[in-house]
Amino acid sequence: MTDVPASDAPAIDVQAAVDKFNALTGSHIASYLDACVHCGQCAQVCHFHEVTKDPRRTPAVKLKPITKVYNRHKAPFSGLRKAFGLAPELTADDLREWEELIFDSCTMCGRCTVVCPMAIDIASVVAISRQAFAAAGLGPADLMQAAETSRDKGSPLGVTTDVLEDRIEWLEDEHEVEIALDKPEADILLLVSSIELMKYPDSIVAMAKLLNHAGANWTLSTKGYESTNFGFLSGKGDIAKIMITRITEAAEAVGAKTVVVPECGHAFGVLRWAGANILGRPLPYEVTHITEYLAGLKRAGKLAFKPMADAITYHDPCQISRRGGATEDARYLLDGFATGFTEMTPTGNYNWCCGGGGGVQAIGRAANVRHEVFRIKMKQVEETGAEAMVSACSNCRLTMDESKAALGWDKQLMSLVEILADHLLVAEK
Amino acid sequence: MAENSTTGFSKTLLTGVMVILALLVLFGLQPSALAGELPTRQKVPDITDTSRPYGPGDLSDMWRGIRMGEPSSVTRPGKDGDVLIQSEGGQWQARRGALIIKYGSMVLIAIIAVIALYFMLFGRIRIKGGRSGLVIPRFTLIQRVVHWSVALLIVMLSLSGLILLVGRDSLIPVMGREGFSIVASAAMEGHNLFGPLLIPALIAMFVTFVRGNGYRLIDIKWLFKGGGFLGGHASSYKYNFGEKTWFWWAMVLGLVVCASGVAMLFPEITPGRRFLQFANLAHAAAAIGIIAFAIGHIYLGTIGMEGALEGMTKGTVDKNWAKEHHDLWHDEHVQAATTDTAGAEVAAAAHGDVLPEGAGE
Amino acid sequence: MTMQQFIEGPLWTFAATVFLVGVAWRIVAIMMIGKPKDLTVAKSSSMAGAAKSIALHSVPHGGNLSRTIYHVISGYAFHLGLFALLFLAAPHVTFISERIVTVPWPAMPRWAFIIAAEAAFAGLILLYLRRLTDPIMRQLSDWDDHVGTWLTFLAMLTGCLALQESHIGLRLFHMVTVQVWMIYFPFSRLMHAFTFAMARKHTGATYGRRGFTP
Incomplete structure (x- = not known):
């Protein structure tokens, strides 16, 4: 199965990828792959598509390599499909072609799931796909x-x-x-x-x-x-x-x-x-x-804070809010303390990603796209009138700090725990 | 240039609104204009009246009343439900046959004959200078999708409509009564169900094509030169007089067809039979008008003229074709001409003939 | 055996069997693949999340409606129109009550039929035009998408052509196209009519236990 490598390209172990895909395709993944109707609505809310308008950066396109393996090996009636020649095997070219989409072009933020009529969790399929790609010897260095x-x-x-x-x-x-x-x-x-x-x-x-x-x-x-x-x-x-x-x-x-x-x-x-x-x-x-x-x-009364009047807004880290279930905790901490706090639109569970989650922050070649993604955030923050954006994720913060520098933006980026600690109310004993 | 086209656009829009208003006024007029004059209705007489010409029990006035469409007392009253004999129905049937079918068929046959004769005498209108190898973007993908949606609907509705209008005379001899019955049943249901889709399709066509379709002074010159058919060169911008007329013709008659079609589809919402009879005749007349023009349009768009069809398929036209048929548009867009046909198709799909920023005068 | 007897008899039985067995097979086969038990500690109910996702995910949410309005409107028009035609059109009500369940239910009036048919046709055509022209959908589409759309369109079209119910030939034409559609269904993406609930169930359960169902 392993392709003969081109002189400068490393060998791609297609079989390892196929095996990994097969091993990780559970009934949940199978349901996702079978339910996708190729409507493309996911592209309309993906930050990578939003800033590039590149049709290939459609979240559902990232399902293709695993779907190919699934249709040939694990899907119901795969034998029938194979018999009709309708289920070709995954190739090294497929993997090479999809590497950038699976790694550089997905932060696994899960916004696409919100608009998917089938509620397909593309982010988790991308996580699985990365394992198969890594097994094949692919992935950004x-x-x-x-x-x-x-x-x-x-x-x-x-x-x-x-x-x-x-x-x-x-x-x-x-x-x-x-x-x-x-x-x-x-x-x-x-x-x-x-x-x-x-x-x-x-x-x-x-x-x-x-x-x-x-x-x-x-x-x-x-x-x-x-x-x-x-x-x-x-x-x-x-x-x-x-x-x-x-x-x-x-x-x-x-x-x-x-x-x-x-x-x-x-x-x-x-x-x-x-x-x-x-x-x-x-x-x-x-x-x-x-x-x-x-x-x-x-909540237990062990912490209290001095009011902070700065005009701030809060950036929800996807994995803490939408996919973590802790959206309200940050709001609770800001409540009654950050008197100049304004929400962005959209916010909370439906926020826009910073563009650097899911390891994309560590991928050097994705830097320019990340900066473009940050323009979405800049616009959102500017619409609130806030002077600073607070977040509870140092990875978001690093991503946004780099983009802020690259684009010369003048607003501040802050950490939630830092502003909390700065405004800690120390009772006199 | 930008300013020009903006004023052109508002003029066009104004013209469109005026035409629609005028049409609504016309459409709101008494249908009697087409359905013919009707005798004055009389009161149903008291049959016990001894002063009747033939004494008590003289029913001649009652029958006359029924014949004249006088409402009677019925157990389920409703719109026209109490009218036993609607005499105007006979007039409608006669007009449908004597006016619409007779002259409609003649018009359509004549147009086909003229086109066939022209084609036999002069053949295809070639690009005189031959193809240049350079193409200019012309229509966006959205415009093409809208065009072909309308085109497909008009072809389907024309065929099914003509089956219903003239099928009795022309198809029964070919396929027999039983066969025609099946075809007519299917044609009627198909026509009824696909017809209303023409409404959103025509609205989309108005929105996507109205720009550039406003009449200008130059169109009169074009008209005097017979569009070049009579020899000599007739100048035009993106659309010539003929194309603009086709656009407005389709829009205005399309409005008539859609309004009358909806009335026939939902008779509950109409004032009654006379209105429906009028609507039916207006529907057929307007449809024949559209079909007649469409035959010419289809001819010129396909076999009649070299280089025309690709504008609506690929979205781009040959530079020489543009120079010949739309010289003023060509002059405006000459710098967009390129040998990169694939690239021009992509540009056309997204932006149509809009020049990139900074281009033009 | 006449053509009519064949279409209404053995062919109907065959198509219905392939449809039912195929659909059941595919659903069970997907479930049989299984998935490892989630060992993490739930914060909230996965059952509630799954139920919410299946029932409510169709309602546009998250402030993205303006971005997906084309699909939402044409998708709703097509599906609602199709379901109305499928279950409430007078000939279907008669057919179902004669053949499948004996309890008849009210059919919709003619005006409702026309509106439902318009909505279904307009929706399907709009979605298909988008599939043909939108670079995103073109990128995603494969032959199955086209075949499925065309078979659905033909089944709807032949049904409407037979609406006058005065010719057996037209009805048989409709039945044959529907039978082809039923036989194709379990092997194709038309299965999303069932798998949508499975996909939503998994997402709803996974994220429901985290406290937020996307």
């Missing part, structure tokens, strides 16, 4: 590298335990805040995203301040600290499992009942809604996003 670096060094940005310890020590000194690392026992294991560690360390400081103030018994762990899961995003299932195993072992070591995922959308989505399935057993702890956790503390 930088994204694949990020996954491998996570496996080898503990984090996609190469944050090893030494780097982690140094950074935390520096942050503690710099900000005069206690950041628990490797406490022998704790109720809560807090994770970090390496994007925060390297680019937005204030976010970690903010989480520490808030948790300390609420009197939570928490810790970071050198055994498992990285929340992002580039194994999942790159389609490398083994690495995805390694990342979750590390977190689970760390949580078990400190006896944590709760794992708090920091401001990172996909990190939350993967651990909360796929973690147990990737690991193959129920997680021995509760997974909660920092916004959910802080909302709980606020």
Whole structure:
């Protein structure tokens, strides 16, 4: 099955892709593939189609490789189809042609599902397809590298335990805040995203301040600290499992009942809604996003905030809101605190994606399209009259910061936990 | 140039509205204009009246009343339900046969004969300079889709309509009564169900084609030159006098056909039989008008003229064809001429003959 | 056996059997593929999510109506028109009550039939024109989309041509096109009439347990 490679192209293992597709096609995926009526409405709401108007960047087009395999191998009446010569086998050319669509051109944000008359979850099919493409030896080099670096060094940005310890020590000194690392026992294991560690360390400081103030018994762990899961995003299932195993072992070591995922959308989505399935057993702890956790503390009266009058709006990270189920928690935190808060249109569960989720942020060749996607966000923010856009995902923030710089936009980007920590109401005792 | 076409557009729109208003006024007139004059109705007499010419029980006035369409007392009263004999029905039938079928057939046969004769004498109108190999975008994909939707509907409705109008005379000898009965039944139902689709189709056609179809001074010159058929060159912009007339002809008669068709399809909403009889005759007359013009249009668009059809299929026309038949439009769009036929098709599909920004005068 | 007896007898039985067995087979076969158990902890009810998705996903939501208005209007016109014709047209009511279930239900009046037919034809034609001209739909479409559309169109057309109910030939023509449509149905994308609920069920259940059904 393996094609004879062209001189400069790596070999593409088509059979491995076919096997992976077959292994991962459950009845849910089969229902999706059988239900698609090729209406193309999904293109009308996809940010990649919106900014390129390229008909190939239609979400449903991304179903084609797996549909081809399904029709030949697993679909009802596939034998009949084969007999009539109507079910050709997947080819190396197909895979080569679709690589960009499956990786660069989908953030797995799930907007397409909203307008799909069949409610097909194209995002989850793309996630599966990435595994098949990765098995065939395809995928953007930088994204694949990020996954491998996570496996080898503990984090996609190469944050090893030494780097982690140094950074935390520096942050503690710099900000005069206690950041628990490797406490022998704790109720809560807090994770970090390496994007925060390297680019937005204030976010970690903010989480520490808030948790300390609420009197939570928490810790970071050198055994498992990285929340992002580039194994999942790159389609490398083994690495995805390694990342979750590390977190689970760390949580078990400190006896944590709760794992708090920091401001990172996909990190939350993967651990909360796929973690147990990737690991193959129920997680021995509760997974909660920092916004959910802080909302709980606020609800319990353990956190209170000074009003903030700045004109802000909130960008919903897709994996936390639409696909994470925590849309209301951010609203609850902003309620009564951010007096200058205005919603964008659309917002909440129907927001536009930042353009860099699902690992697309790590794909260098997708940068220009990402910047174009950011224009949608710019327009949305400008329509609210807000001066700053707050988000609860450092990946969204990084994506948007890069685009903001590339396009010379003058509005501010902020982190929800950071503004919360800055406005923490410290009662006089 | 942009300003010109804008004023052209508003003029066109104004003309269209005026025509529609005029038509509505006409259409609202008494149908008697076409259905003929009717005798004055009389009151049904009291049959016990001893002063009647033939004494009590004289029913001649009653029968006269019935004959004249005098309403009677019935158990299920309703629109025209109490009229025993509607004498105007006979007039309608006679007019349908003597006017519409007779002269309608003559008009259609004459047009076909003239076209056939022209074709035999002069043959196909060729592009004089031959094909240039350069093409100019002309019609957008939306315009073409709308055009072919209307075209398909008109062909289907014309065929089924003609079967209903003249089938009795022309098809029964060919296929027999039983065979014609089946065809007529299918034709009637098909005609009734596809007919209303012409309404949105014509609206779409008006919207997509009205621009450039407003009459201009140059159209009179074109008319005097007989559109070039009489020799000499007749100048025109995107559409010449003939094409513009076809557009408005189809729109105005289309309105008549649609309005009368809806009336016949939903008789409940009409004032009654006389209106329906009028609607039926108006429907047939207008339809024959459309078919007559359409025959000429189809001839010129296909075998009659080299290089015309591709404008409506590919969306692009040959530069020499444009120069010959739409010289002023050609001059405006000459810089869009290209040998990249595939690229021009893509450009035409999206933008039609709109020049890229910065082009033109 | 006359042609009429053949079409109304064995051919009808055959088409109905292929349709019913094929549809059931395909649905069961898809379910039999199975899927691994979801080990994550649910936040909300997956059953409620599935029910909501199946029942309510057809209602435009999420503020995208202006972007999908063409499909929404023509799609609704076609499907509502088709269902009205299928279940409420007087000849169908008679046919179904004679052949399938004995309880008759009221048929729609003539004016409603005409409106339903117009809606169905206009919707189908609009959707098909879009399929032929929109680069997005052209990119997605395959031969099955075209065959399915044409068979549906022919079944509708022959049905309307036979509406006067005065010629057996026209009725048989309609029956044959419908039978071809029924035989083609289970092997094609026309199956979306059933698989739509399966797809929505999975999405509704998956995301219902997360707390938001898209």
